[in-house]
Amino acid sequence: MHGNVPIPAATGPAESDAGPRGHHPNGSRPPATLAGVLRIRGLGRRFGDHRVLSGIDLDVGAGTATAVVGPNGSGKTTLLRCAAGIDRPDEGEVRLDGRPVDETDPRVRASIAGVLDDVDFFPDLSVVEHLELLAFAHGQADRVVVDEVLAALGLVSARDQLPATLSSGQRRRLALASCFVRPRRLLVLDEPEQRLDTAGRAWLAARLLAEKSAGCAVLLASHDPQLVAAVSDAELVLGS
Amino acid sequence: MTAAAVSVPAARTLRRRLRRVRSAHRDTSLGGILTDVYMGVMAVAIYGTAAVTVIRRHLRLPPTASAADSGVRAALLFAAALVTAGLGWQTARSLGPLYLTGAGRYWAAGTPVDRAGWLRPALGWVVLAGAGGGALLGFLVGLVGADAGGPIAGTVTTAAAAGAGLAAATVIAQSRIGLPAQARGGAGSDAGAIRVGVGTALVGVGFAVALAVIALDAGGVHPSLPAVPVWWCAGAALLLAAAAAMTALRRLGRLDAAALTGGAQLADAATLAAVFLQPAMLSDIIELRRWRRVGRVRSRPFGRPPALVAAHDRYRRMWTLVHADLRRQWRRPTSAVAWAALLVVPYATVLLAPAAAAPVRVVAGYLATQRLCAGLRTVCRSAALRRTLGGSDRLLRGSHLVVPGIALAVWWAATAPVLGRFGQAEPVLALGVLFACYRSASRQPTSYDGVAVDTPFGLMQPALLTQLVRGFDVLAVVALVAFVLR
Numbered sequence: 001m002h003g004n005v006p007i008p009a010a011t012g013p014a015e016s017d018a019g020p021r022g023h024h025p026n027g028s029r030p031p032a033t034l035a036g037v038l039r040i041r042g043l044g045r046r047f048g049d050h051r052v053l054s055g056i057d058l059d060v061g062a063g064t065a066t067a068v069v070g071p072n073g074s075g076k077t078t079l080l081r082c083a084a085g086i087d088r089p090d091e092g093e094v095r096l097d098g099r100p101v102d103e104t105d106p107r108v109r110a111s112i113a114g115v116l117d118d119v120d121f122f123p124d125l126s127v128v129e130h131l132e133l134l135a136f137a138h139g140q141a142d143r144v145v146v147d148e149v150l151a152a153l154g155l156v157s158a159r160d161q162l163p164a165t166l167s168s169g170q171r172r173r174l175a176l177a178s179c180f181v182r183p184r185r186l187l188v189l190d191e192p193e194q195r196l197d198t199a200g201r202a203w204l205a206a207r208l209l210a211e212k213s214a215g216c217a218v219l220l221a222s223h224d225p226q227l228v229a230a231v232s233d234a235e236l237v238l239g240s
Numbered sequence: 241m242t243a244a245a246v247s248v249p250a251a252r253t254l255r256r257r258l259r260r261v262r263s264a265h266r267d268t269s270l271g272g273i274l275t276d277v278y279m280g281v282m283a284v285a286i287y288g289t290a291a292v293t294v295i296r297r298h299l300r301l302p303p304t305a306s307a308a309d310s311g312v313r314a315a316l317l318f319a320a321a322l323v324t325a326g327l328g329w330q331t332a333r334s335l336g337p338l339y340l341t342g343a344g345r346y347w348a349a350g351t352p353v354d355r356a357g358w359l360r361p362a363l364g365w366v367v368l369a370g371a372g373g374g375a376l377l378g379f380l381v382g383l384v385g386a387d388a389g390g391p392i393a394g395t396v397t398t399a400a401a402a403g404a405g406l407a408a409a410t411v412i413a414q415s416r417i418g419l420p421a422q423a424r425g426g427a428g429s430d431a432g433a434i435r436v437g438v439g440t441a442l443v444g445v446g447f448a449v450a451l452a453v454i455a456l457d458a459g460g461v462h463p464s465l466p467a468v469p470v471w472w473c474a475g476a477a478l479l480l481a482a483a484a485a486m487t488a489l490r491r492l493g494r495l496d497a498a499a500l501t502g503g504a505q506l507a508d509a510a511t512l513a514a515v516f517l518q519p520a521m522l523s524d525i526i527e528l529r530r531w532r533r534v535g536r537v538r539s540r541p542f543g544r545p546p547a548l549v550a551a552h553d554r555y556r557r558m559w560t561l562v563h564a565d566l567r568r569q570w571r572r573p574t575s576a577v578a579w580a581a582l583l584v585v586p587y588a589t590v591l592l593a594p595a596a597a598a599p600v601r602v603v604a605g606y607l608a609t610q611r612l613c614a615g616l617r618t619v620c621r622s623a624a625l626r627r628t629l630g631g632s633d634r635l636l637r638g639s640h641l642v643v644p645g646i647a648l649a650v651w652w653a654a655t656a657p658v659l660g661r662f663g664q665a666e667p668v669l670a671l672g673v674l675f676a677c678y679r680s681a682s683r684q685p686t687s688y689d690g691v692a693v694d695t696p697f698g699l700m701q702p703a704l705l706t707q708l709v710r711g712f713d714v715l716a717v718v719a720l721v722a723f724v725l726r
Contacts, residue, residue, distance in 0.1 A: 048535020049536040085497065103498070104494050109351060120345075125262060138352060139247045182351075
């Protein structure tokens, strides 16, 4: 039995009268005022007595990108994990298109495409089989999309390779490719520039700009100032 | 914003597709699978039959002299069942018990595919495993002759149903539907944190019951459980198990990624530890998770040594190391609680099976002390740490044996009345237990470069076996000596 899951289609930038976004006590560059896709209020997360995040407020609008920057251990990945519903915050709320982000909701899983620190691979599936499986599971019947993404990420020659034979850069590209073979409303990327060569980084910046143009909201953590400057409309500085 | 409806495949369809694609790359033949099954069945049949014979011949509990003794035994077995259930609960919750591998979560369960449908087969396996484990325990209880006169089939059915119900209950606990963070597992719990409340309560109540029975028996009061026909118990357990399984089935859709991936790391580590015969792979992950839950501690300077100690570099160094080890114990209160709880075991055993009290005391003493050897384990395993700390290896190891040694001495003296005497062999046995703890804690990462020997069971590496049983070998000898001297 197949089920129909309504996926909010990505839309172009739209005006909104919402107030300042991306607020954080440490200071942030406010984003453009666009229709909110992701809304975080008062988010807090701690491990034992160790508080990693506290009082985080953030909005990411459709067609905009917000970069989370900060030193190691400042909570960037934890924030992204909470935003993607992979981790549960101890305080505050995370909303996607006005609804609480609940990872058990198929609509949330259909809307958020994320590459965090948890991408793993089936050892016995090839590159193209991974992507086709994901596209199939998202109801994406068009195999042309997979071929296009393979070509765009320079993975055509590796399409039949098993993950164990891929370089770390190729694995990174495969993980990134998984975001683009499926419908998406919000992209959550944790240091997407990692292990990419110069050409790969240039492609990534261009791709993220294209995603924004298509109306997709982007939330990324990065240590690459050039990527942040090229892509982001707002910055959230953690741990300063 | 527009909404587009996407046709998402059913979980079963996706599972079939995944299985088909993966099987296309495997070179395992049907004959190979059947051979493995045959070998497994043969092993279970041969060793199972031998185990049944040994248990019936040597481990069968002696017949009770009176109804009062029978009541005490039943009450103690009930306490043991509670402790077993609590430990089973904690183990299951550490793993999930439902969990997804990283690949499974990202490429399949992380898609809009029906979550409940994806997890349904896994729930079936968990309940089946619980029922199997329960049935095995029930069978063992029946074999040792402690089924209180009821039919062994009734005992097995009751235990199987209880095991299945417990397994389903752990899934219900895992779902933690709609609860705020504080209620889910305590403030600051990390994703998939071990929820130990129920397990700890069951173990605690079990030990409290055993303690009460022992105290009452010592005072001349012989408690007993109400005589309920075993098939009534089986019926009630089956009903409860069915209700728990149905509830778990309904809640499958509420299991989120955080709940499903928490145990994956532990399960992967357990698998690797078993495959590579490296127990440290598992214990390292358990330690990591333990300290991650603690998160932050209050750092304080170590106490100044007295003048006599401070005058000698060797003693001053030892003083600081012992202080550090004491602080380590302070930050692991569960080890101290387990140490105290295990005091009950020899006293309970002497009421259940007096002949087994001496060796059981040895094993319990080992378990109580071994948990206090975390510092010793760390120092023994890390040459880099030893170099950093300075001093001789003997000093470092000796310093980390002080706390476990004193704890064992107290434990051993506190359980001496069990045997009703304090013979000359007592200090030797205690030293033997401490030596077993030391050997266990000083186990190095498994080395695979030993010579292989062709045996009737296939190629074996004796060196591999000696590495694996390090610690347990001495324990077995000490237990045997204690049994002979009882």
